[in-house]
Amino acid sequence: MPRLSKDQCLSDLKLRILSTALAPGSDLDETTLAEHYGMSRTPMREVLHRLAGAGFITTSENRGAKVASMDIGTMRTFFQTAPMIYANIASLAAEARTGPQLEALKDAQHAFTKATAAQDAQATALANHRFHAVIGEMAHNPYLVASLDRLLIDHTRLSQRFYRPANADEKMLIVKASDQHDALITAIEAHESALAIDLSLQHWDLSRDRMERYVRPDPLPVDVVSLKDRRNAV
Amino acid sequence: MPRLSKDQCLSDLKLRILSTALAPGSDLDETTLAEHYGMSRTPMREVLHRLAGAGFITTSENRGAKVASMDIGTMRTFFQTAPMIYANIASLAAEARTGPQLEALKDAQHAFTKATAAQDAQATALANHRFHAVIGEMAHNPYLVASLDRLLIDHTRLSQRFYRPANADEKMLIVKASDQHDALITAIEAHESALAIDLSLQHWDLSRDRMERYVRPDPLPVDVVSLKDRRNAV
């Protein structure tokens, strides 16, 4: 991959991290990356420091960089925090959104539905990222956006798994999420900030349901287990 | 200032920005700074990128770095956002604080009262910064802390002005703020998160009062103006 500009390199790395092509916790080697992007180590290090500042990676002295990790503890914190931040941002977005931003939001939602139809989990997650990032822009509040950006990193990485429906029931949940996006667009367009808050909270209730199904799946059929026990006993 | 380590350089620059020794919006020159800290441009640039990532400065391609600016618009956003973030963080801090963190908090508050007694506005603002940063650590929530850190940059820079009391009335407000700090420590120590929220909100009501006095000061005595008019008329 020769001669990408620094900005392209930055956004490519972000994409690879968000899509978990670069797994959480994995090591990043300056030299290898610099060769890969066709630049010397100096600008590559600069890119890495920016990623570190934005929370995509962590660095430690003389020990290089790692993709930011995601343990079970961060997931708990994540679901604790996300509803509040997203709801407040949606509320501000409904107040302050501009016309062009609204178009960008509709674009993102269009990409989202297209990706779900194609059953492309990665594209779905990235479109979802863009959708919520645009709402962040609308809110016009750098303090909250700092928090949102961190949340979106983990949001997108987590949701890779949930946008791969295993059955009709899970497929239904994704359709419901998409409907909520549409409703949110309408609320933001109409400057209805109270409604935007409500819809955001509903959106997160849904996410938590999906999440719980994943963490605590339907138990395996009992008779298979007992069958196995019986066979062992013979 | 020869041979400071990179970390020292980083925290020194943060301090100079927080204390407004480096004014908001002022230009930063790589070469000059590198000489000043006795290092070459390469590590200096690295420090600048970190500061940019943390929101202390802004950089633009081929155009160098500036200290993050503070206009009237950001102040509005600031007061809109700060109560919510600080209150939520205080609540989490009350739940999750550890013993050593509580000691650090008491230390910061000690420094705060000492600085107010000495009428040292800069030291007061920096001690206040540390006080709220420690509460952020206690909360153990990287998403909210991202937002808090941004808020604290502007909080500390703004408050330089308010910790310089012009009269007994304003002095009283600072004493009241200090009392609220003490109450907050007690609430956090006792794991009373609901109380911590309440105290945080009160703290911000006070700040807003102080702020309003600054933006909208007591009008000048009317008769002086009329006197001047009369004299002009003669």
Next chain:
DNA sequence: TGTATACTGATTGTATACATTTCCAACCCC
């Protein structure tokens, strides 16, 4: 056999030379 220590290869950190871009001012042309 277990532990401490010295060596070695690999990786990160720094300095410096060089390339590129920007800014500003002098200049020319209309």
Next chain:
DNA sequence: GGGGTTGGAAATGTATACAATCAGTATACA
């Protein structure tokens, strides 16, 4: 005289050589 152009100084961006640090291994010694 005003506006656009062009030169050059000063700044930022990049590449590369070199220094410092770390991790892993082999070796010596108890």
